[in-house]
Amino acid sequence: MIIFLDFDGVTHPYRGGAVFSRVEYLWQILRAIEANVVFTTSWRDDYPFDQLVDFATVGGGEDLAHRFIGATPSIEYSDRGAEVQEWIDSAGYDGKWLILDDAPELFSSPEGLYLINGKSGLTEQDVFNVLKVAE
DSSP states (O other): OEEEEOOBTTTBOSSSSOTTTTHHHHHHHHHHSOOEEEEOSGGGGTSOHHHHHHHHHTTTOGGGGGGEEEEOOOOTTOOHHHHHHHHHHHHTOOSOEEEEESOGGGOSSOTTEEEOOTTTOSOHHHHHHHHHHHO
């Protein structure tokens, strides 16, 4: 399975709260299922891949660093769903996938989108729900 990961509103609340304060819930998901992660976050335009991995793993998730395998391309005048599809097509991936994001307006189609409440970021309930979807 591939998890396409946004940061703002997912690994931490969109506004307020400590940056990456909810990332431990992502670690719970990754420790429970065989999944790799591809970054969809806009942060991919400002930071190198290795630094994105550090952001997502520092403080207890370092053992999961090898599960972060790439980032979607940034396609001008496109939505995140199209960027996800471009990554899937380019990688020749034909398995299960799920997008963790808090901004449905960035997607022209809800296919594969698991919507996170951006005010809180990931929660224990999200972990439960994502694991159910991943079965």
